[in-house]
Amino acid sequence: MNSIPTALRLNLRIASIAKYLFLAVVLVFAVFPIIYILLSSLKTNQEILTSGARFWPERIVWRNYLEAWHLANFKRYTFNSIFLSFFVVTGTILTSTTAGYVFARGNFPGKKTIFAVLTATMFLSVGSLYLYPQLKMAMALNIHRSLWGVIIIRVFSIGVAKLYIARGYINTIPREIDEAAKIDGCSFFRIYWNIILPLLKPLIATIGLLSFRQAWNDYLLPRVFTLGNMNHAPLVVGVIGLKSTGEATTSWNLMIAGTSISILPMIVVYLFLNRYFIEGLTVGSVKG
Amino acid sequence: MDIIQKVGGVGSRWRESRLVGSSRSLAGSQHIEAVQSYLMLLPMLIGIALFTLYPMVWLIRWSLYTYDGYSTPIFIGLENFVRAFTRESGYWRALNSTFIIMVFKIGIELSIALIAAVLITGKGVMNSLFRTFFFMPCIISVAIIGLIFFLMFNPYQGVVNAILQEVGIIQDRVNWFGSKGKALTVIIVGGIWHSFGINMVYFLMGLQSIPRELYECARIDGANDVQQFFKITIPMLAPVMQVILMLAILGTMKMTDMVLVLTNGHPGGESEVVMTYVFKYFFGGDGIEGASQFGYASALAVITAAILAVITFGYLTISRRMSRIY
Numbered sequence: 001m002n003s004i005p006t007a008l009r010l011n012l013r014i015a016s017i018a019k020y021l022f023l024a025v026v027l028v029f030a031v032f033p034i035i036y037i038l039l040s041s042l043k044t045n046q047e048i049l050t051s052g053a054r055f056w057p058e059r060i061v062w063r064n065y066l067e068a069w070h071l072a073n074f075k076r077y078t079f080n081s082i083f084l085s086f087f088v089v090t091g092t093i094l095t096s097t098t099a100g101y102v103f104a105r106g107n108f109p110g111k112k113t114i115f116a117v118l119t120a121t122m123f124l125s126v127g128s129l130y131l132y133p134q135l136k137m138a139m140a141l142n143i144h145r146s147l148w149g150v151i152i153i154r155v156f157s158i159g160v161a162k163l164y165i166a167r168g169y170i171n172t173i174p175r176e177i178d179e180a181a182k183i184d185g186c187s188f189f190r191i192y193w194n195i196i197l198p199l200l201k202p203l204i205a206t207i208g209l210l211s212f213r214q215a216w217n218d219y220l221l222p223r224v225f226t227l228g229n230m231n232h233a234p235l236v237v238g239v240i241g242l243k244s245t246g247e248a249t250t251s252w253n254l255m256i257a258g259t260s261i262s263i264l265p266m267i268v269v270y271l272f273l274n275r276y277f278i279e280g281l282t283v284g285s286v287k288g
Numbered sequence: 289m290d291i292i293q294k295v296g297g298v299g300s301r302w303r304e305s306r307l308v309g310s311s312r313s314l315a316g317s318q319h320i321e322a323v324q325s326y327l328m329l330l331p332m333l334i335g336i337a338l339f340t341l342y343p344m345v346w347l348i349r350w351s352l353y354t355y356d357g358y359s360t361p362i363f364i365g366l367e368n369f370v371r372a373f374t375r376e377s378g379y380w381r382a383l384n385s386t387f388i389i390m391v392f393k394i395g396i397e398l399s400i401a402l403i404a405a406v407l408i409t410g411k412g413v414m415n416s417l418f419r420t421f422f423f424m425p426c427i428i429s430v431a432i433i434g435l436i437f438f439l440m441f442n443p444y445q446g447v448v449n450a451i452l453q454e455v456g457i458i459q460d461r462v463n464w465f466g467s468k469g470k471a472l473t474v475i476i477v478g479g480i481w482h483s484f485g486i487n488m489v490y491f492l493m494g495l496q497s498i499p500r501e502l503y504e505c506a507r508i509d510g511a512n513d514v515q516q517f518f519k520i521t522i523p524m525l526a527p528v529m530q531v532i533l534m535l536a537i538l539g540t541m542k543m544t545d546m547v548l549v550l551t552n553g554h555p556g557g558e559s560e561v562v563m564t565y566v567f568k569y570f571f572g573g574d575g576i577e578g579a580s581q582f583g584y585a586s587a588l589a590v591i592t593a594a595i596l597a598v599i600t601f602g603y604l605t606i607s608r609r610m611s612r613i614y
Binding site for chain 1: 326
């Protein structure tokens with residue numbers, strides 16, 4: 001009499017064990033590489049090279065970080081990354097909210113055509129294959145020797161995804177607000193600057209996070225712009241530079257400490273703001 | 289009248305009636321608004337023209353020349369394309385590798401993402417913890433991911449070989465970058481690591497849009513969890529799946545940074561993908577004979593753009609049924 005419920009309960013238990021087993025395996029897969037890097041960065045180079053599968057450092061040492069920071073120029077790289085991210089983030093926030101506002105509220109001949117052309121460029125993008133002509137253009141404008149070239153390219157050719165997010169958000173703000181301002185004699189630009197922009201805090205957070213991730217993680221463009229001029233290189237370019245220049249085995253500790261320096265700020269920001277992160281990335285990618 | 293209506297927009301009648309009297313000055317403010325709109329867009333339009341449209345035209349133009357950056361370019365018509373289609377092997381091999389990576393990476397990563405999404409959908413501390421950690425790899429630079437996996441899969445000091453030996457799965461160290469198959473495997477694993485999280489989030493969004501009632505009806509009719517998964521969840525996710533697959537295909541086709549750092553085409557250009565192959569024709573690098581052939585490189589870039597366009601529109605045509613599921 002009891003046999004059916006027992007079988008059912010057993011089934012349920014097996015199902016729930018299978019579920020958590022699967023999730024546990026995926027969890028290990030997802031966090032293992034990060035934890036491996038973070039823990040290895042606290043080992044001595046000797047131990048990194050010989051410890052094999054031993055995970056936990058025998059003795060925690062901070063020397064790798066000090067060495068990377070002072071001897072391997074990572075102080076400079078970190079500064080460059082912060083510099084690059086700061087200007088890309090502020091610049092992108094301004095350009096994409098402006099463009100979003102103009103396309104949401106503006107009334108001017110050719111609005112639809114320009115918007116269609118911008119959307120079309122998204123489909124024609126071949127990513128890294130534009131790098132060489134972009135570099136040529138930067139050379140012609142004489143901005144190819146520093147990170148300013150990267151900043152200018154990233155800020156002024158904003159992604160269509162950010163434009164869509166910005167326009168979509170601004171469309172949700174009631175038009176009555178700017179119409180009232182218009183009656184009071186506010187110009188189109190003043191309405192943006194004094195009235196709309198202060199209302200955009202959530203949008204600014206989303207676009208800020210998106211462009212921070214992009215700028216901080218950027219590799220090929222800054223690499224091309226800082227070739228032969230490592231004093232301008234951001235963190236990602238700096239760490240990967242170690243792979244090709246240094247004697248591979250002697251700089252493992254530096255590569256690992258450098259990797260850790262370059263991913264930690266991102267992870268910390270993510271852990272605090274992960275909801276906005278996920279939101280921004282999904283909106284961005286689905287729409288473009 | 290037309291102008292007044294435009295300016296009034298969705299606004300109230302009260303304002304419209306107030307504005308009718310001064311339609312002349314309104315035309316003026318309309319004009320100013322247009323000028324300000326253009327001025328506000330100008331920086332972005334210049335940026336797009338200089339750094340997106342110009343490169344496009346540049347590539348198309350120089351694809352018709354032999355051009356090494358120094359000597360006078362010579363117009364050769366479609367000769368570069370003829371060379372690419374008849375005397376080139378590396379590019380097509382790279383394209384083939386890209387397709388292999390695409391099939392395995394997308395197949396595995398979408399399965400993991402879908403199952404994970406179904407298991408952790410809904411509220412709850414555990415679920416949101418899983419979500420946070422599963423998504424974490426997506427925020428790390430793909431170039432850095434290349435470096436991390438390069439270190440982990442290193443034949444001598446890498447942790448992967450060490451663990452596999454410890455567990456007893458392998459006896460001798462595997463040289464992960466020693467053959468095409470193994471190198472592509474490492475690229476696939478790295479690629480999955482980076483992007484299964486974002487796909488999981490897309491699936492989670494898709495799951496939220498499925499009406500609860502469907503599951504309740506099915507349960508009343510006696511359908512078990514597995515049946516519900518295959519008969520309700522999967523079909524109802526089709527429209528989301530269409531977008532996810534599209535993004536995954538394009539993302540894999542455009543993979544560059546990670547491969548450059550992870551395998552750099554080793555061994556002997558065997559693990560080169562389309563983007564890295566063409567990239568090296570422009571910037572030089574391992575395994576490319578006689579770099580600085582900018583004309584030929586441009587032709588390869590144009591061919592790649594055409595392939596991407598064909599894949600995109602072909603996919604959208606074939607998959608149209610998926611978006612009309614309900």
